[in-house]
Amino acid sequence: MDNLPPELLRRILLHLITERTWIFEIHERVPKTSLFAYAAISRKWQSVVEPFTFRYMYLNPMRLDVAKAYNYFTLPRLAHLRYVHFDIEFPAHDLHVSTNPEDYDDQKVEWWLCDGEKMNTELRIRQRTEFAYTLKLLPKSIETFRLEYIRKSPTDMTFQPQSIVPPDATCDILSRELRRFSQRDGLKEFLVDASVDSSILWPDFQDPGSESPTWPNLSWFHVELNDVLPSGEWLDIRDPEDEEDEFHGNFDWDDAPYSEVPGDEYEKRFRCISSPIHFERFALATARAASKMPKIRELYLTHHGDAGMAVGFVTRALEKSCCLEFSKEPLPQPSEETMDAWRKVVKLHGLEWNVHFAYGADAYYFYTL
Template sequence: MDRLPQELIKHIASFIEREEDQSHIGILQRKKLRSKLPPYATLSRAWQLAIETRTFGKLRIKSTELPYVTQVVTGHRRGFIANIQYQVILPGYPDHYCAKFETEKDQERNNQAFTYAIHILFQFLKGLEDGDGVVTKSVALDLYDIYSPMDKFHRGEEKLQEDERQVELGKRYDLWEHRYERSILQLLDHSALPVLSRVSGFQLTSMAYRHVEPRSAILIAAKCPRLQSVDVSVNDNEKKDRDVRERARHNLATALPTLSTASLRDFTFSFYHEDPSNQYFSPPSALLPLAEVALPADHLSRALHTLSQSINLTSFTLNPIVISPALYWPSDTSGADPPHWPSLRHHHVEFNMTAPTGMWYFVRDTNRPIYEDEAANDSDDPEESASDTDSEPLSEDSLRPDSYAPRREARATGDYPIRSFRTLPDDAPMDPLLLAMARAAKQMPRLQTMSLTSTMRDPDGAGFEVHFYGPGEHTHFDTEIGGVDATRLIWAVGKWRPSEEVLSKWRVGKEGVKVKFWEFE
């Protein structure tokens, strides 16, 4: 066996399963099985290299385990690392704290733990770049989970089931994820992070329960100046405190220019916001007031507009996000050189039903009934008589639980009751958005695909979708308008139609484009 070429041994080793297949088993029921690979590394030096290429090629590391990993990843093993999935472990908390909202002291402690976890990770990665003369690969970094061991889905299967049973019996109080739903993790002292030259991919997911401040997510990525791909998902769903949302959005806009774009090819960004379920609700503006900014502008859409024109960027995806026409074409560009997207081939945006100003992009179609949750009742609800917090001041060590009235909370933010009727595009805000999109497409000489879709879904499941396909691009829509050899603009917008001005912009901007209106069946 040792006489076989190294590449052949490596190929044979690739057929060995890392662990038993558990793809058919629910995540919470999966057992943490030991890897089946390590024993094969003891067969010979050649087999050790073949197995370690796999075991160290993709590392899943908890921040609490990083000191041990640093001791193990030495010598030639440094050169095998191509992907790191990193879990940030936050401090635990006593069991009775599960029934209490996080305090400012809790949030401060979590910020410090998060910051420390990021700093030791960057020090580890910097050590890979600088150590032992070993040539290291480009590394894709994925910050894919952040949690405390006492958070709902990390307590362990048996404890979680027992806690849920005790709650049902009325013997336990638990806020579950509501305990920390408004706690935003911030990176402290980002300037002290070392610059990493071999990180080529950065991914951060923060849409579940533990949320990372959007600005902090970008500042982490900005410390990797040779990124080729960025995929960040952060939260824009603060609905109780208007000021918090306004500042988070504006701070994100100011952080985006710090991201190095010289080598960036692929940018994907999700800024999750949940549209109000009660569509009679008037959402507040997400923009900073005039007293704090020089111009009444949507600074985030403008910052993303600038980033999308990066010289080597080929793919730009926003999904989903609250946007304005400034994403495509800011209103103050007249007289200056027009925007230009020199390398962009794919531009895709999913936008929310509301604009940054709070205006709805959709109105009621009077030919359709209003969908209303029959269970909703505007009369007094016993659940809503409780307050967010107890009326008496509580010490941090008190065993008395905080109260939470989810229905009243949802009513105050427009998420209850469910009243859905906005399925028809409103020409007043929609027309400027579509005109800006058409103008931008004209300035994208290499454009192959482009789309603008909405989070809106009518009761039949149909939505609002605009798709552009260049020649040779396949589509799941009907291609009878010329097939894949044609340049196509497909409108899946029900019976509504855009203005002739919008269509003429497309025809002038993309010569020979064939327009088709496609209706969901």
């Protein structure tokens, strides 16, 4: 075996790899099969195996200590390194102490988080729900709030994702708690990029006699919707004029799946349009919210997906004298109920009725955000 040429040894190693996993960040299928033992056969085998074993590293503090103790990370080996995944477990802390309003006078909060748990739906729901309830612990002094809590969509657009709304809940708890947080008296700017539904703007159901939401001092409000709603529904749907059996992407069923994650096994896409049902729901909820924002300057509801849709409402420094814009593919056709709601909003803010229907490059308030 030691007399075989390196090219043949590499081919043997490739056949020994029986399991791979798809790494989204580098867009590569990475071997999961351990090849470490084959490096001990001989120096020749070692020279062929190590470019595989040291190309991708999965480390944690304990593994790192072991590697240092046994001098695994030599310069020749590190020359093969292309990707490192390092798991860190932070020490426990007292959440109530760390978010005590008496200890902080913060005016700005910016969080970049990942809603990336796709294998365990129950865990994902619990993480989102627990996070949602921590918002009320943030100090009242906050004036600017920015949250990116991205839920990456499946690579297979024909896949129906599971709902991440708690089974016993009447609405998406994260959307509801974000809406309540945005209503704080001291909050002036609010930006969220996450998988949320229209209840981030207006409650789906209100008890008779209950007070409507209000945003007394908010001047800037922007919600960027992810491709998939908490309910599991896609914001984009297949174009009715598209062929039902016409797809794009890499989905050769003869190849092994790219990933073990449901919906990410293959890339499968089709030509799509923005769902008119979801557009109508969000456009109406945005109007209702805008009617309770006396100091709003800029209000945007956007989805920069394959088809895309947006509602923009601007009360200062108007672009092309347009205070209201609807954009989607195909061109939006809001219902009379939605248009009446927006007419009242425009009048309430002392503006002239000037609405713009657009898509793509014709939109004023879609790509310039």
